[in-house]
Amino acid sequence: MPAHVPSVVFIGGGPRTAGVLERIAANKAALFPGRLDIHVVEPYEPGSGRIWRYNQHPGLMLNSTAADVTMFTDASVACSGPAVDGPGLAEWAAGVTDGSITDVPEFPLALREQLRSLTRDAFPTRQLQSQYLEWFFRRAVANLGGTVTVHRTTATAVEPAAAAPTDRTYDAGTHLVRLANGRTLRADVVVTALGHTDSRPDAASAAWSGFAARHGGFHAAPSYTTDVDYSALAPGQDVIVAGMGLAFVDLLVLLMEGRGGRFEETPDGGLRYRASGREPRLWAGSRRGVPYHSKISAALRGEAPGELRFLTADAVGTLLERHSELDFGTQLWPLIAKEAGYEYYRELFTGSPDRVSTGWAEFSARFAELDWYSAACRELVASAVPEPGLHLDLEALDRPFAGATFGGLTDIQAAVARYIQRDLELRDSPDHPETLALFVALLKVYMELGRLVPADRLNPRSRHTVHGWWHGFFSFVDSGPPPRRLREMLALHRAGLLNFLGPGLQITADESTGEFVAGSAQAGFSVRAGALIEARLPATSVARSLNPVLAWLHTSGLGSEQQLLTADGIYSTGKLLVSDRHELLDGDGRAHGRLFGVGPGTSGWGAGAFARPNTNAAPFRENDALARNVLAVAAELASPGSGTASSASTCPTRQDSPAQPAAVGKA
Template sequence: MADDVGTALLRAFHRGVLDVPYCLHPDNRGAARGAVGDDGRLRWAEVGAMPLLPTGGRSGTLTSDRLARMLRRVAEEHDREADSRAPEPQAPAAPPRPLRIALVGGGPRGMSVLERLVARCAAQPPERPVEVTAIDPYCIGAGRIWRPEQSPWFLMNTPAREVTMFSGPADDGPARPGAGPTLAEWWAATDPEHADPEGYAPRVVYGRYLRFVLGLVLEARVPGLTILPVKAKVLCADRGPTGPDGIVHRLRLDRGDVLTVDRLVLASGHPTNELDEQQREWQAFAEERPPLQYVVGDSAAEMPLDAIPPGATVGVLGMGLTFYDVLSALTLGRGGTFEPAAGGGLVYRPSGREPRIVPASRSGIPLLTRGRNQKSADFRYRARLFTPDRMAALRAGGPLEFRTQVMPWLLAEINLVLLGTRLRHAVGADAAEEFADRAESGYHTEAPSPAELTDLASEFGQAGEALPELGRLARPFAGRRFDAPEDYRAALADWLREDLAEAVLGNVDGPVKAACDVLRDVRATIRSVVDFAGLTPDSHQRFLAEFNPVAAVISTGPPTRRSEQFLALLAAGVLQPVGPAARFRADAGLGCFTVESGQVSDSRVQLDALVDARVPGTDLRTDRDPLIRGLLADGMIRTFVNSWAGGAFDTGGMATTDSPFHPVRADGSVERTMHVIGIPSEHTRWFTQVGSGRPGPWGRSPGTPTRSPPRCSRTPPAPLPSSRRNRPPPGAP
């Protein structure tokens, strides 16, 4: 028709040589028709001008009705026949995508998450697979503080029988997540020759116990649950795209790989902070004047104490629990020994490798000795005056002023135990019980003053005076001056011997130690008042600066063994405390550090080394962890600011909701794919340092998740359980 293909096609359609049935294009002639024959075959009904032979002859006029019947033929003859047959087998559905969880922090808090997760999934298998990656750069199971590779001289601060990592007691079956031995039971079974189940275990023993629990967790092999321990450090966590379970987190590890997860749980424990201005000055001062040394505050296991030469004069800033670890490392760790003294107590036999140790603090005393434990593991204290209901009613009225609204009830509770215990010894248990009943029923709107409780107790017998304030116990040398260091040390030795005598009486039978133990017994009630902006901003700040140190001195002290060692080292001249109101200085003229007590004459001492034995506090703004710094910079987390009535106090701790402890982002929204447990959220919640559970009935713990386990369903909730209330701090939506 033409040499050009395009021209030929146009001419063919114009002449009808090419004709598409039922096509409405204007260039198509539309004379051709197709039809479905009686045999179901497609054939030409009309060929128009196309050079084709008709198939089966012409079939007559193609009406619309006939066309409709032809179009329905397949459905009427074939689909109905298929419906009458059995259905074809379906391909199996693809397995559900696992819920991926990263647990950052392999210490006791992280271990508690794993133990409870395994226990619950064993009892109630997850509806979808769950994959947990537990990450810690030091030791999975024990973490940095409790890892087994450290000095055996460092002790725990909680009796072994009050510590467990299992969410249920041991039973007739094998030890497993949900049912296992306490630390004391495990210690006695694994090392009967050296174990002291009624005493305080070395940290290395607790570290081995934690590793034992981890072993059971990994051996459990619960269907649908996979746990992978990874020894690595998380450098950053970036938000990925939104998936079926919400946003994903991409964790970059220091070994180079990237882990993508649906849920992120932070249980990172004690922080390592940037140095403050004073610490930087001291560090620079020491670096410019070798061999002068400044040892930055940290866990004693991390301190380079071996670098301190024998005979050097070492100042120790702080006389808390870390001080006792430093003291042990510089004496027992250098070959010194303690032996029983003829008249009782201990005597120290030096090795000759010890330095001269000069500790100092504001109070001039070490922590009060813990009373000999007389309470069973399942002991639960019932408050009479400082009750949860009374504190809840007070808090319902708005943020509280701790000193005027809360402290009077707490001090009254402490004095109730102090006076009641004295009455029990003086006139009997019935009189002590009646005294407590009278106090409980007689005061409802205002707390009884110390004088009122003293008068009430005197009606039943000789009970002595009530404590006018807690500072009387924590600051025994307040306002007192000493003419010479020897006078102060003699007074300190007398005070500590009296404190030890009280401790030997026990935390039930000893009036003073029973009263001190109230602070431990009512911690949960104090938390209910303080947590999540329960105090006004100013009161919250004073609570942390004033009440916290006093409560620590009174209720978190060492066992009697440590105080006996303190006295022995004092007598041996190895330990020479400088006095209260101490001031450390970097003296450029002398080229060394010095320390001097503001209450002891002629107390100035030149130092060859200064050891900072203060525990680093929680403050996200100075935390050196790159993960925390990155999350803060990205706005994924923020510090908790207590704001009320125009006042504001930036605590430095991480802002979170109540259980299940989601962090609050910089914009005030809640990050529901993350959870924060323990120390990073300190100040939003109070006293999160506790890293273990206690045997017996379950209660809320600030440092570990609740006993309720995660659910793993098709629409997964958070990997930590939710309580009845789940609210962010004030200001968060």
């Protein structure tokens, strides 16, 4: 028998797959030095994929600075495999510019200018990020020794392979991956890494689409913003926008600058918008009624942040010993809040001592003894921090207009504009570095929580909270847009092209007039319009997925959607159910040891595909663990006497195209 050459098929070729490939290359010599036959199925450019592809509006930007983006598993990452350092986005751009990095394609002039002008503190365009991700993918492939084949198509099904009557080498764990181009890949291991995918609209969105169609209106269901056709929106048309997060920020770019308008700097440091006359007029609202907090330009002045002090392995271990299931709200959130408060006040006391009335040593010793939500803790803060506006109130941060009522249109416009201006004062100036300390604390917690708390030890209500409120709160505080985007919102508001609907947004459809009606009980007014845009990504739903292979996994039973039994009944997170080893779980909870899933659409704690350097980033830990699991399966399959045989040698896969550098902008 010939030596077995294990075959691995990645469905999805974006940055998450690139990260796992890099980890396979790093771990391979130690765990499986033999040959691997790897296939990547990706209809867009591998490395960047759909979300980060080059072919987007050139004005769309990352919400991270160049210094805060890396794909490399550096020495800070607590993983079993070897760390392999490399250039983050800022260093890569510098290397391309000075010629020390040469394995890149010829860039268009606009990108070359971006590379030359990029600083560590700048927010790069997504087009530039696409090239970094694609370069990283090519580098990972090169380190694997040419064993990767890219298939520029879509996977449609994953089926258990049936044994041919004469096939003595059949392995019951082998699967067939069907492709949209008619080809089939035989796989010993399948990894789904699909990123953000589209879903069929839920009942409410579907009803609004039907309403708009009946009355000649416009409705955009949740989607990746840049993939929606907004050409039906007329100049000056009133448009209701539900959602004020990152999708809303992208929408403003496409409907304003994307239609020929431009921003001009004003002498006072603000912005003025020069309209083209082609823009619609937007009315935006959401549950909070305000946009995401901007990124922070301040630098820490006080003591450097340390390790987590309250949400620690020991603290969580004690909870796990005492309780069979943990509750996020009553047991974990108080520790998270105290962690955030400690870092916030440490920076305030050690970086801005003129704003406090006592020393950090005295304050911190007393603070460590108290529960975050205790009256004693509130009294301690009140006595040591004279200015009430500097007291950290996480609930007010989460719902800034909770309990407020407004006197109508004019009142809510002024309130939201003041809020945005205050946010810029706190986060886009050097005067409030305590906001950065809070940002760093929440980021640490977000990255560590999944490592410290096994997902299967949370009660169902808490898993719901993690996927819903906790992720939303973290994104609202830590994953907002560049400060310039908030200044642009104010300029558009002053130009009369952006108006605010307020918090607690409610939308109905009036059949008698064919109009959508949007309003807020707190704001005290409503707006009618023939167009509605739901400015958010579609909710994850395996059952309603428009991705053919996710739909297949669900209907075939090979995969399942995570279901949680709560006090209110069965709740579905919509996510693809995986084990703590990222194995797909079927409807009965059984693990497929050779079918894996990773990324935001799976039931793990969740993390992005890239991260800030030197932060022990969760996605890099996950990538390493998954890569080692894949290599362990490969080693078992290839070992003498395993009873399996080579799928690659007995049933060769037709190769679409070997992985190689691709032209910029190829879609």
